Amino acid sequence: MCKRFFSASAPIVKKKRGKMPELPEVETIVQGLKPKLAQQKIRQLRIYDSKIERMLVGEYLSGRRIINIRRRGKYIVFELNGDLDLIVHLRMSGGLLYQQNEPQSIRWVRAVMKLDDGFLIFQDRRRLGVMELSHSRSLDLRLGMEPLSSDFNSDYLRQKLAGSKRPIKVFLMDQTIVAGIGNIYAQEILFVAGVHPQREARSLNNNEIRKLVKATKSILAMAIKHQGTTVSDFQNADASEGNFQNFLKVYGRNNKPCLVCGTVIRKIKLQGRTTYFCEKCQK
Structure with missing residues (x-):
């Protein structure tokens, strides 16, 4: 259930235009999250943005285990039990932050994942990022060659x-x-x-x-x-x-x-x- 919607009339904070995270940035995030989140259970997903709520149902993720975290192109893929992938694309200003304590402020926060140990926070100032469920490996069919693989030659x-x-x-x-x-x-x-x-x-x-x-x-x-x-x-x-x-x-x-x-x-x-x-x- 969506706890709070962002207001379309909220004041716009002027800031230097964001740059979309590319392969190195996404890989850096994955390397930072993987040792902390792998094999943890999702206890709850709290959604604070109507756009995210339309992409997935938070209650459907409760109790699922994060088997692995990987990168595919610019996407972050959380492989879940039950042959499901939770796919995140950060777009221009999105970010995933892991911390032990629940966030005290939800400004720019679009979703919070409560885990066995800690919280994963999806924040996105411009609300362009994507968080959606997909059948396992379906993303691989839509994307080209990984440039760091041996097949990219x-x-x-x-x-x-x-x-x-x-x-x-x-x-x-x-x-x-x-x-x-x-x-x-x-x-x-x-x-x-x-x-x-x-x-x-x-x-x-x-x-x-x-x-x-x-x-x-x-x-x-x-x-x-x-x-x-x-x-x-x-x-x-x-x-x-x-x-x-x-x-x-x-x-x-x-x-x-x-x-x-x-x-x-x-x-x-x-x-x-x-x-x-x-x-x-x-x-």
Whole structure:
């Protein structure tokens, strides 16, 4: 049962626009939650937002055990007994926080999961996040290759690139082809690979494809090591912030010198998304 609805007329707090958590941020959250939540029982799910209430019935989850927590693309998947998955997508400003004590304030809180030990809080300032039930593994059928898997290789990418006239940055962000890459990491990957974001995907040669695969794996792995990128809303499950923003080579560096060649970094709009690149380093 929904305890409290958000008011549509509530005052809007002006804040820097959120950035959607991508693969490294979601993986960081999963790694933080997994040792704390795996094998715990859900005692109660309290829903504080009518949107979430329409997606799932809280009472249906009571008593179910969390068998495993994993990431698929940008989604957090709670595998439950009974061949069910509770799927969470944080969207622009969502977050999952685990704490021992029940939250004292429910501002921005959309749902609270009471567990055997502690509470999992789903907070979302902009109310764009998703929490829904699904049959086990159904999400896997909708998403493309995991870029950190061994199956994401030059052969796979070459096959997908063939015939595509889309800009390579847009191609990389297609979740049905590569699951988990968004605006920030697409730019960082292309910079390291030396590929211009506006290049037609089909124009990449074999050497550039190999560099793109290598850059994808290295950038994502490094970002996970540094617990993701915090540029506005992102927090880990313990409320700590990421650190990879201190290692970004091109994103957000408009009119600043390229860290490799000194050329001024340019900013353009590519299919509505802000895109940064170096004209000299990226061809």
